[in-house]
Amino acid sequence: MARPAPPAVPPPPGPLARGSLSLHRAYLRSPLGLLRLGQLALGAAFWVTVAAHKYEGAAHFALFAAVLVWLLTLTLFGLSLLGRWTLVPWLGSRWLLTNLVHDLALGVGLYAAATGIMGYKAGRKSYCNLPGYSQHCLYGAYLSASVCGGIAACLYLFSGLYCLSRRCRDEHDII
Secondary structure, three states, X not given: OOOOOOOOOOOOOOOOOOOOOOOOXXXXXXXXXXXXXXXXXXXXXXXXXXXXXXXXXXXXXXXXXXXXXXXXXXXXXXXXXXXXXXXXOOOHHHHHHHHHHHHHHHHHHHHHHHHHHHHHHHHHOHHHHOOOOOOXXXXXXXXXXXXXXXXXXXXXXXXXXXXXXXXXXXXXXXX
16 A cells, blocks of 8 residues: 655644743742732631631621632732733733732722621620630631731732832832
8 A cells, every 4th residue: 555645835833832831939039929928828817717617797798808809819929920921911011010909909908898897796706705605606716817817918018019119110020
């Protein structure tokens, strides 16, 4: 059986490779990278604490706000760590400004509101911390959530101020 002749024209080139994924170690060592790790850890502690206990009323908003900001922070962290923020349409060219708005408007604003809600609820449940109280007490959970949320809001404020200082120095990169 005879083999067919090779084509006279070479096949068209395949799609261009985007390059391999590699971690930006400089971002991990930068102040913004370290602050993002702290925000992710404290944000997870906040919403896991609230979600693991009985919650009602305004705690639903606090949980929603914490999970929303945590997911957006995880997205920003992942894109920054992989150096792929240029793939985000319109926001990729304004990545420092995107981080600044996320930190100051969403991070500080929503975590401050969630912390206030959980602090108020902890104050309303402080009676169950007395010796001899036999019912299930949510005071410790609400208090620990409000402490985690307050520290997370401070970390968002610090990272927002860091991005703002870079922006004021006419730097356009996050590292």
